[in-house]
Amino acid sequence: MPSRDDDNSPRNGFASRHGRRDFLKASAVAGVAGASLLTSPPARAHDGRGQEPPRDSGKPGRRYVIRGGAVMSMDPTVGDFEVADVVVDGTKIVEIRPHVHAPGVDEIDARGRIVMPGFVDTHHHQFETALRSFLPNALLRDDGSGSPSADPSYVEYVLERFAPAYRPEDVYLSSLFAGLAQLDAGVTTVHDVSQIHHSPEHSDAAIQALVDAERRAAFGYFQGDGRPEARYPRDAYRIRKQWFASDDQLVSMVMGGEIQEAEEVYTRAWTIARELDLLIAAHAVSGAVPRTVIDELARGTGGSTGDLGFGPDVLFIHMTGMSDLTWRRARDAGVRVSVAFPIEMHMRHGVPPILTMQKLGMEPSLSSDVETTMAADPFTLMRSALTMQRMLVNQMVLEQGDFTPPNEWPTPAEGTPPLLTVRDVLRYATINGAAHLRLDHKTGSLTPGKEADIVLLDATALNVAPLNNVPGAVVTLMDRTNVETVIVAGKVRKWRGRLLGVDLDRLRHDLENSRDYLFRAVGIRPDLFA
Structure with missing residues (x-):
């Protein structure tokens, strides 16, 4: 069960006064918010690469290094690195550069991975x-x-x-x-x-x-x-x-x-x-x-x-x-x-x-x-x-472009919008989103001083390898199966393809019961092939 003592938990909240089990005690799925659904992660889960998640990630004073990944920061002042290390201390990013010397701290092996903001x-x-x-x-x-x-x-x-x-x-x-x-x-x-x-x-x-x-x-x-x-x-x-x-x-x-x-x-x-x-x-x-x-x-x-x-x-x-x-x-x-x-x-x-x-x-x-x-x-x-966007602009060029010989391929007419690039939509999906929610001082880019909201994407996977272009691979090739590790405010929430600290089978079962109740309540008979 998540702690209510850290700085990222609401203060004076309902649950802190009454407890989550009391919160839904009168429901048909009483106790659904209890420890059966959200549990403490295993102490040191092993994976096929011989690694474990950093100990006590996200807690004050706990430092680790994400080492050897292709780092796409989404911050022009930081830039991108074919190979670099990202140092996380507590909830924050503190350093991004190649070959960080950090003896005695936990490491996440990011070789073959793309490291970017969530x-x-x-x-x-x-x-x-x-x-x-x-x-x-x-x-x-x-x-x-x-x-x-x-x-x-x-x-x-x-x-x-x-x-x-x-x-x-x-x-x-x-x-x-x-x-x-x-x-x-x-x-x-x-x-x-x-x-x-x-x-x-x-x-x-x-x-x-x-x-x-x-x-x-x-x-x-x-x-x-x-x-x-x-x-x-x-x-x-x-x-x-x-x-x-x-x-x-x-x-x-x-x-x-x-x-x-x-x-x-x-x-x-x-x-x-x-x-x-x-x-x-x-x-x-x-x-x-x-x-x-x-x-x-x-x-x-x-x-x-x-x-x-x-x-x-x-x-x-x-x-x-x-x-x-x-x-x-x-x-x-x-x-x-x-x-x-x-x-x-x-x-x-x-x-x-x-x-x-x-x-x-x-x-x-x-x-x-x-x-x-x-x-x-x-x-x-x-x-x-x-x-x-590219469909609209490409059709505009085909309909309104200049075919004057010797042009065998239309030249865009004046005022034609530029085609979007993979970098553009990555910006929309990261730093723009953070700014639009007034959270860009905390997240949206890998910037020292910001909180460590980070994803590691597997670029060695069958649908991506060999890696030839980082932003292109993320936008045009990847899907959710490439999301290997997810970090929020320094805390590892998904590790090597598996969410930590969650009883998904129990939660799925309770969600299905909730769905069945809703369909009964509105008088609709579910039909899986409707």
Whole structure:
């Protein structure tokens, strides 16, 4: 069971006063948050390379060296190294260079591995994990066509039918399982867009899951189904005081300020966010809210307490179908944008706005959105971004390029956006994500002084070897099976392909029970081949 004494645990939290077993004692899966699911890691697990994880990693005074890997720092001031060592002391990176002399400390053999910062997902609905792949063909909303090729809409089934049936224990199980699954895939930081706050108990369950996953997370406090006991948005004051009294912990807080809700609700949410100095996040999706409403918000003064205008404390999700006015105001105000490339293309949110952002000199972060329809690993997100943008630009060149002889191959017309590169999408998936969550002072790059959120990717694997280009291998060849070791704030969470300190069989069993309850509650009979 994770300690509540370290600097990365919430102070004055619910669990510290009552204990996690009491927290869900009335649930059908009582004790699901207890030590049966999250256990102390084995003392010194051996692997086929004769190594063990560093002792007491992440604790004060414990130093180790990640030695001999190809280091891609994602920090231009640090640079990249074909072979170098990374020194970790406690939670922090303290040195990156070749041939570090560090006698007497534990070492991680990184030969044949790519060493880089952990990935960042700026928009993931973790409470939906029990419904994974339930709607693989779904659109965001029902288009009225009655087409047999489309599943029922996401909004109708997930948000309007399933979400109201969630108990706090269902929120906890799905959110915890999602966090561990993304850790396994190398995602060390997430923004959990938690639209499941039907009561304070639901909120506490979501936060407890983020804490127990022991990875860096931004808890997104979004509205639930609007029932009176939810106390949204005013419960933000309690949540901030109880769970986030310190900013020096792994889990931080974001205020959801959805614009499509009643005006008095989002007005109050944005005001509270600025009173509490919280990042504001909101979906902005083509057709979901009239452009005039977004445009009106864009014209606000922004920045100061109580104002509703755009500012650098705003993270918009999707931004599909927005007006030129909104985009210009967003750029000028320093608004950040999270783009869910695969989901937006798949579920008819609108064209991912990458070309608009390039035109305005903006860059996105990447988000997985919903696992009801698509995978939540960073490799899917990066490849989707890269291939989608290049498809659009390549077709633009073929249609508008200069074929004037002797050109046998079209020359791009003036004003054609540059093609994205693998370096670009790696930046979106790491340092951009950290910056968009206001965490780039802690994570997003391998920089001495930052916390050690690090992944080791196996470049000797059958799908990658021989290694010829580090960023190219990560983006165009790798998948989650290449994620060998994952470190969060100096602590080794995955070692040589295996998550540490987790009873996955028990947790999977409890998640399946939660899923079965949810399907019974909404009156849907599961069909594995529907």
